[in-house]
Amino acid sequence: MKIWIKNGRLIDPKNGIDAQLDVFIAAGKIVAVGPAPAGFQANRTLDASGLIVCPGLVDLSARLREPGFEHKATLESEMDAAVAGGVTSLVCPPDTDPPLDEPGLVEMLKHRAKSLNLARVYPLGALTQKLEGERLTEMAELQDAGCIAFSQADAPLVDTLALLRALQYAATFDFSVWLRPQDTFLAKDGVAHDGEVASRLGLPAIPVCAETIALAKIIDLARVAGAKVHLCRLSSRAGMLLVKQAKAEGLPLTCDVSAHHVHLSEMDIGYFDTNCHMVPPLRSQRDREALCEGLRDGTIDAICSDHAPVDDDAKIRPFGESEAGATGLELLLPLTLKWADRSGVPLVQALARITSCPAAVLGVDAGHLTPGQRADLCLFDPNRYWRVERDSLRSQGKNTPFLGLELAGKVRYTLVDGHVVYEG
Amino acid sequence: MENPQLNQHGELRHLLSIEGLPAGIVRHILDTAESFVAVAEREVKKVPLLRGKAIFNLFFENSTRTRTTFEIAAKRLSADVVNLNIGASSQSKGETLLDTVDNLAAMQADMFIVRHGQSGASHLIARHVAPHIHVINAGDGRHAHPTQGLLDMFTIRRYKQDFTRLRVAIVGDVLHSRVARSEIHALNVLGVPEIRVIAPKTLLPAEVEQMGVHVYHDMIKGLKDVDAVIMLRLQNERMRGALLPSAHEYYKYYGFTKDKLAHAKPDAIVMHPGPMNRGIEIESGVADGGQSVILPQVTFGIAVRMAVMSILAGS
Known part of the structure; x- marks a missing residue:
């Protein structure tokens, strides 16, 4: 499975990156950040326009x-x-x-x-x-x-x-x-x-x-x-x-x-x-x-x-x-x-x-997007507001002081080991 | 934040705490109570205001005096009263507080009078019940005992008239006292300029000054020139758990004796929410003396509770 995440704003704190950069994933790992590697053929492209990729x-x-x-x-x-x-x-x-x-x-x-x-x-x-x-x-x-x-x-x-x-x-x-x-x-x-x-x-x-x-x-x-x-x-x-x-x-x-x-x-x-x-x-x-x-x-x-x-x-x-x-x-x-x-x-x-x-x-090697790293990513829309409600929470626990409040930041895709495990 | 005690017209729907009540409502309760004092002096001590209403005395904690005065008050208003000592039944069988309440509500209750060992229990019930049911807090944990606070205000007004010129001292275990908290709120709402609390540091809650009181650890200084003294009950269990060394030492420094009373104004009144521990927080000579209004407090308590019930039923 090869994934191309394009047009997103990449924020990778460990590497000090906050820039408009694409991410390329193959075999569960990040293979490149920025320009596509030679001959990269994506099976799936995620359009991250307006999203933050972290x-x-x-x-x-x-x-x-x-x-x-x-x-x-x-x-x-x-x-x-x-x-x-x-x-x-x-x-x-x-x-x-x-x-x-x-x-x-x-x-x-x-x-x-x-x-x-x-x-x-x-x-x-x-x-x-x-x-x-x-x-x-x-x-x-x-x-x-x-x-x-x-x-x-x-x-x-x-x-x-x-x-x-x-x-x-x-x-x-x-x-x-x-x-x-x-x-x-x-x-x-x-x-x-x-x-x-x-x-x-x-x-x-x-x-x-x-x-x-x-x-x-x-x-x-x-x-x-x-x-x-x-x-x-x-x-x-x-x-x-x-x-x-x-x-x-x-x-x-x-x-x-x-x-x-x-x-x-x-x-x-x-x-x-x-x-x-x-x-x-x-x-x-x-x-x-x-x-x-x-x-x-x-x-x-x-x-x-x-x-x-x-x-x-x-x-x-x-x-x-x-x-x-x-x-x-x-x-x-x-x-x-x-x-x-x-x-x-x-x-x-x-x-x-x-x-x-x-x-x-x-002490684990996670939380960054260096090429070679396992492709665990979160793509979210920082400007999308959503209301915290019982039905909007997947957790079985609905107990939060923020019930009824609108919060900014909605996850659109979550990837683990290069697989899309969540789409919202 | 929305006050859970008031309905959308700003009328009293439940009585849960004095905190957040407008002064107008507090005065209205006291004024209404005046008219019920007269009822008690009549040969037929009954008025038909709550005829056909079912009132449940829901006591999760033991109490004789408060429950009885509520019962008498309800009966004088011609309501049907059911007394439940839940402490000994459902709760020990594992039924939750709200299950108990739902079951009683299904018996067409119009009003719950609730005493519970946990702070906030009445708020929980008030949030849960159907809109036509009223809740009166008859004491929740250390939080509030609003009818006691109101009857104390009624008593003070009877003897001292103008709240805005008074100095009032509350003496004893403020930390564990729902009565003290309700009194402090009530005295503030009614504009009493100087409220003092007198206690050792182990019996005062953190940042108590934020509630609008002056703190004294020396009882003699604290009593100087006060118009009213409210004594608080000291539970025997406070001698355990390192709050106080002994009843003997407590009595020496914080027991209300005639010697100490001499430091208050000559016409100061002496109050106690009861039940009293004679020889622990108060000397019999003070409790039974000419300045004591402890028994009138009990009498007024019925009128005040009648006032609260009739106002709630009318909202």
């Missing part, structure tokens, strides 16, 4: 809900949602049921995902058995089975010594450890940011220090263990500044933020909107602005969707009893474009945060 998106956190939570979503529905959102590589956290703490489970997931021929799935292995925060998993075997790194997901890891040991053990094999910084005790029972809104609504709260104390602990332990750490879902200005400082010191740290935290604050909870029940909580406007600044200056490496499809029953409850999370795979691109537009960040720089930068966090 690397397929790399999402650092998307829950597929299998195994164990098929009533919320299935691999089929969420992999469909991924390519509809232009996402061609995604990382799934280990908080399934059972958690991804055994090689067999990981192999099964990889196999099921692969047989769908849609996006690439990179599972995170559980850092501790059953995510209970006590005994280490067989990390090396899990890596052989396909785990890209190790994580505790949102489960608590209270024992500091266990955390140090986990980091040391992972560092032995040069595995990276992904941690969401949150102190278990300070966050206990909390469902919203400890600020004006939670005080007014009487919601149990999570203070910013729950994040900063955990960050300080993780950073120190990572330094001691010499471990590579990826910090998931920063939520606060103070947290962002701690990471900035640690990076300046030269520690091998990376971090991400969810697309929701780039746009929303505690104020969006309004009158108990459970779609704004997020983990970590949406914080103040000032925190949100600082996260945007961190994205701009590179302190924060990537924007992820933090995709969490939740069934309606788990959302139509009092705020404190509702399940946290929002569907996001199909919103990652438009929300990133919205951020770029709002803060005046050039598209090439904005798209880096969802392509080449998260690929670098993962």
Whole structure:
């Protein structure tokens, strides 16, 4: 299959390209960018006039809900949602049921995902058995089975010594450890940011220090263990500044933020909107602005969707009893474009945060369009507005604070390994 | 943001919180309550305003006083009242909150009076029910207890008339108190120039000043020259979980004693939403003393609840 993508505006952040260039694909790989290679005969030509052609998106956190939570979503529905959102590589956290703490489970997931021929799935292995925060998993075997790194997901890891040991053990094999910084005790029972809104609504709260104390602990332990750490879902200005400082010191740290935290604050909870029940909580406007600044200056490496499809029953409850999370795979691109537009960040720089930068966090060769590279691409219309509605989302999760809103940026084609896997 | 309590004509459709209510509506409720106080003093304490209406007291959390005053208020308006203590039945069988509500709505309910342990539960129900059904929040988590806030305003107005010249202190566990939140909103709506909250730092929510109050940790300073003191109930469980060391120490620094009362204005009134913990947050000499209006609060509570129900039924 040979594909010619013509007349598009090519944006390839890693190679610093933002120009009107054609792309030529053969045998699943990019064979040329710009002029056609000699004798290239396309089987299919995609007219990308008015479209932006960029690397397929790399999402650092998307829950597929299998195994164990098929009533919320299935691999089929969420992999469909991924390519509809232009996402061609995604990382799934280990908080399934059972958690991804055994090689067999990981192999099964990889196999099921692969047989769908849609996006690439990179599972995170559980850092501790059953995510209970006590005994280490067989990390090396899990890596052989396909785990890209190790994580505790949102489960608590209270024992500091266990955390140090986990980091040391992972560092032995040069595995990276992904941690969401949150102190278990300070966050206990909390469902919203400890600020004006939670005080007014009487919601149990999570203070910013729950994040900063955990960050300080993780950073120190990572330094001691010499471990590579990826910090998931920063939520606060103070947290962002701690990471900035640690990076300046030269520690091998990376971090991400969810697309929701780039746009929303505690104020969006309004009158108990459970779609704004997020983990970590949406914080103040000032925190949100600082996260945007961190994205701009590179302190924060990537924007992820933090995709969490939740069934309606788990959302139509009092705020404190509702399940946290929002569907996001199909919103990652438009929300990133919205951020770029709002803060005046050039598209090439904005798209880096969802392509080449998260690929670098993962340490995989993806997120760029260098000839020879696997042909994972996203072609989207940056000026096409669409309304976020239950029916417009392919994800089984319809839970998003953006329901009813119009967003710019519609994916027209998604390619994986040189195959068109989505046309919209 | 659209206020979920008002209909498209700006009339009260549900009473969920004092927050966001126009002062006109609050005053209208208080004025209406005045006329119901007179009803209670008559030999026949009934008016036919809600005849034929079915009112469900939907209590997911235990309460005797609030439920009873709502029941009396509804009966004085000639409504049919059904009391449900859900805490012990459906919810423990796994039925969801909205399933319970749907089932009762199918029994031709006209009004739900809801008490629930989770903040926002009444908002959820109000968003869910058919347009002709009214919801009154009788306490949701730590969020709001608007009829208590209103009856406290009614009480203050009875004794102090002009809100715009008052200094009011709220003392105790503001962090966990839906009553305190409703009072703070109500006092602000009615134009009280100085609202104080007095509590140790462990019992105050973050950024409480944003709600329009002045914070005091020293009770004697906080009580200086106030016109009304509202005491809050302290749950015994606060002694666990590192919020307070002991009831003894709390009483010493935040218990309302006659000595401390002497720092308020000589004609200051003493209020408490009940139930009281004598010897923990308040001394009997203060609770039963000449400045206490704690029992009148209960009486006025019935009139205020009658007012709210009749206004909702008329919208």
